[in-house]
Amino acid sequence: MKKSTATIDVGANAGRSIAIIGGGIGGLTAALAFARQGAQVTVHEQAPAIAEVGAGLQLTPNGARALAALGLADALDQSGLRATAVKPVDALSGRAIARFDLTRQTPPYRFVHRADLIGLLAQACAAAGVRIVLNARIADVTADGLSGADLTLGADGLHSVIRPVLNTADAPFFTGQVAWRAIIPAANVPPVAQIWMAPGRHVVTYPLARNRLNIVAVQERDIWAAEGWHHGDDPANLRAAFADCAAPLQDLLAGVDACNLWGLFRHKVADHWHNDQIALLGDAAHPTLPFLAQGANLAIEDAFTLAQITDAQPNLAQALHAYQSARRPRVSRAIAAANANARNYHLSGAPRRVAHLGLKTLGKIAPDAFINRLGWLYDHDVTTSSV
Numbered sequence: 001m002k003k004s005t006a007t008i009d010v011g012a013n014a015g016r017s018i019a020i021i022g023g024g025i026g027g028l029t030a031a032l033a034f035a036r037q038g039a040q041v042t043v044h045e046q047a048p049a050i051a052e053v054g055a056g057l058q059l060t061p062n063g064a065r066a067l068a069a070l071g072l073a074d075a076l077d078q079s080g081l082r083a084t085a086v087k088p089v090d091a092l093s094g095r096a097i098a099r100f101d102l103t104r105q106t107p108p109y110r111f112v113h114r115a116d117l118i119g120l121l122a123q124a125c126a127a128a129g130v131r132i133v134l135n136a137r138i139a140d141v142t143a144d145g146l147s148g149a150d151l152t153l154g155a156d157g158l159h160s161v162i163r164p165v166l167n168t169a170d171a172p173f174f175t176g177q178v179a180w181r182a183i184i185p186a187a188n189v190p191p192v193a194q195i196w197m198a199p200g201r202h203v204v205t206y207p208l209a210r211n212r213l214n215i216v217a218v219q220e221r222d223i224w225a226a227e228g229w230h231h232g233d234d235p236a237n238l239r240a241a242f243a244d245c246a247a248p249l250q251d252l253l254a255g256v257d258a259c260n261l262w263g264l265f266r267h268k269v270a271d272h273w274h275n276d277q278i279a280l281l282g283d284a285a286h287p288t289l290p291f292l293a294q295g296a297n298l299a300i301e302d303a304f305t306l307a308q309i310t311d312a313q314p315n316l317a318q319a320l321h322a323y324q325s326a327r328r329p330r331v332s333r334a335i336a337a338a339n340a341n342a343r344n345y346h347l348s349g350a351p352r353r354v355a356h357l358g359l360k361t362l363g364k365i366a367p368d369a370f371i372n373r374l375g376w377l378y379d380h381d382v383t384t385s386s387v
Helices: 027-034 061-069 071-081 116-125 235-241 249-253 296-311 316-344 349-365
Strands: 017-022 040-046 056-059 085-090 110-113 132-133 151-154 172-187 190-197 202-208 212-220 260-266 278-280
Touching: 017 027, 027 040, 027 061, 027 249, 027 296, 056 061, 056 116, 056 202, 056 296, 061 071, 061 202, 071 110, 071 116, 085 349, 110 116, 110 202, 110 212, 116 132, 172 235, 202 349, 212 235, 235 260, 249 278, 278 296, 296 316
Parallel strands: 017 040, 017 151, 040 132, 085 190, 151 278
Antiparallel strands: 056 110, 172 212, 172 260, 190 202, 202 212
16 A cells, blocks of 8 residues: 555545544644544543643654655744754764764754644644544543544553553663753754763754754763653753863853753563554653654654554454554664664763764765664655555
8 A cells, every 4th residue: 555645545544433642743643644534533632732841853754754744744844944964073072073964865854843843733633623632631541442432542652541451561660861851042053963972971952943952961870860851950960960071062051041851761662552442652652762863753653654554454453463563673673773872872981982983984984874874764654655
């Protein structure tokens, strides 16, 4: 099957009742995809408004393809920035190690504020007839899903109420790393993602629309921090963690007047993503560490793939089995790659010097190799997948 435009031929999802728990990026993408296929879609969101925390994301081509197929390419160009490069930097000296071009990525590699993407999706969902119920805290779901729904989707993140229905409890473990998020005012910043690498720490910075700079900083430490993005922290703690770094990075961190801190925990990919009437997507199925910029992109892929497969297969049980079979190996590979980045960014001593020299050499003699090694990730096209 090949379905790569916003208008999708009428299939098995026409007339189906779809209940989605969670109004984040994955849930709204699924809602839009199913609604475009003629399903009756209701999104249950526990918050009083469809919104998102103040943070940016990197929308890579694999995620952008699905959103373009749902008719959002022009809107993304209006609200996001097209990235031109990724630049690894020695955070201690401030010297650029290499520069790797992103301008030939198709669709464009973009920097987008999460709230802007949520807004685009919510507006498109409303136009497609999706019903969004706010203040809808779903505390318990049976194996039959929500009442009246042919299919119930758990797009409710790390603390999913549906995941335990399908899987035995498993305890995440603290990785020994914490992360800060912040956004600061910043004008005339080139659309480049900079990775500032230091022993046991790193910072990623990139600009957002309307003269803002997104900052994500990660530090290895033994002191445990709570999981989740909503825990505030004193910016002085962030600055102290990078106090020995180069002046350009310290200048950026000096502009932070508010930040959030959260502990990074590793969760296993769920063994079971579905039964005959309910299914998981995004972080509810496969929580991902933020070292490959794929959390939102993988959720978008999940959502589009799930709608695509269920529309093509009238037997819902068979469709959901095909969905997990199609998605689980891919997200497992992406998570493994993210885990590897966490180690590579934080090297010290001789391994650090060797790695930086390797990046510098690669940037000079084979500048496309850095991006090409992620071809399996960025070139993937869920809009033309056959199952």
